[in-house]
Amino acid sequence: MFSKAVVKYVKSLQVKKYRSQHQAFVVEGAKSVLELLQSDFEVQHLFVTESFKQEHTAILAKGFKYDIVTEKDLVAAGTFTSNNAVLAVASMRKLQPLRLQEKDFVIALDDIRDPGNLGTIIRIADWYGIEHVVCSDTCADFYNPKVISATMGSFTRIKVHYLNLPEWLEQHHSKYKIYGASLAGENLHHMQLRPEGIVVLGNEANGIRPEVARQVNQLIKIPAFGKAESLNVATATAIIIDNFKRNA
Amino acid sequence: MFSKAVVKYVKSLQVKKYRSQHQAFVVEGAKSVLELLQSDFEVQHLFVTESFKQEHTAILAKGFKYDIVTEKDLVAAGTFTSNNAVLAVASMRKLQPLRLQEKDFVIALDDIRDPGNLGTIIRIADWYGIEHVVCSDTCADFYNPKVISATMGSFTRIKVHYLNLPEWLEQHHSKYKIYGASLAGENLHHMQLRPEGIVVLGNEANGIRPEVARQVNQLIKIPAFGKAESLNVATATAIIIDNFKRNA
Structure with a gap:
């Protein structure tokens, strides 16, 4: 009781x-x-x-x-x-500060506010064997019950790091390729992608903030064949990661 | 007022x-x-x-x-x-009965119960230019406000047909390739897929029903690189469709 x-x-x-x-x-x-x-x-x-x-x-x-x-x-x-x-x-557990290795592949989230989206992205990272997810300080809280629930258990394996995203990207800018999802990007289907570097996904309504976009050195997009204006950010993350991982 | x-x-x-x-x-x-x-x-x-x-x-x-x-x-x-x-x-509007053309590519949903999942799948279909979604009679209702809301406007373009799925698949079995998403399927990344035929996605908890699985002639799976047991069905639909459409 x-x-x-x-x-x-x-x-x-x-x-x-x-x-x-x-x-x-x-x-x-x-x-x-x-x-x-x-x-x-x-x-x-x-x-x-x-x-x-x-x-x-x-x-x-x-x-x-x-x-x-x-x-x-x-x-x-x-x-x-x-x-x-x-x-x-x-x-809660204390995470070691994230130190990227040369061939690491991580997801970076800029201002993802919806707990369901964050949880679903953590589950996707776990499916594709991506250990680290980086979050801007403004993202939904990893320990929010709706986030935990949406991960379907993947919260136990994936390490989610909250930090000042523009600063962190700037520190990694010279050594890592930084991709950013954008409707103005290059068609993913026409690229030969290696699962290395950092992939940035932006806010549900506004995309990647300008101060984050400045650190991106390759914009990428999921090609559209129909008339929907956009995809849900968790859906987009899954498709993008799959395109990187098919060449793993 | x-x-x-x-x-x-x-x-x-x-x-x-x-x-x-x-x-x-x-x-x-x-x-x-x-x-x-x-x-x-x-x-x-x-x-x-x-x-x-x-x-x-x-x-x-x-x-x-x-x-x-x-x-x-x-x-x-x-x-x-x-x-x-x-x-x-x-x-509501009356749909014409669905008559498939030779090279059509449609999504068929077997017992998708969650309105958010159905709405998200309709939005994905619209992104990839897929006009028709077929639903088993047991799927969530297209006109449920949560479905309509999750489509983000795509409900105006995508035609969703409710029918007896095992019977319908049996009628199309000889003329169309019927794919089914399954953890026991062939690795999508190793296949040369053409966006033609019917792709079946199954229930959130139980997958494709046996009477539907009997009509499938090619099981396909999204390769896993990590430890998550499964992906959300809308996420899986997006990844699968993207793999078909990259060869469009």
């Missing part, structure tokens, strides 16, 4: 200020929590329904302390409109 | 039963409604805020009748949590 104090604590973690204060975040849903339990994140609290417990006795037996709660409890404390499985609170 | 009766009517259109009864649907947001006003859909009602009216006088002057309302009115009647622009009610 949830005490009122616990519900209050879990709910407070929906707000970035309290996540920072407690250095903790919430993970909801069976897929995400199962990945969490197999990762090196420290689990502070684990709340499971009776049916989740029965389905996953083996993994729960690995020394995890947990409380049995109802679906109603989980919905009251979390962000899902239905959750018949599990909710966990985990500790 | 909205009358109570109008609000009730607009709200009723969030439910498929009432959309069918009235043969009408709701369009929200500036981008979507502007595309609607330039399409051949018949507009029944148009509710605009003062600021939207001032920004779009030219298009509104083309003979559209409209009412001035507040943002609060729009939020009360619609599905958006904020809407400082516009809401329209339009009449």
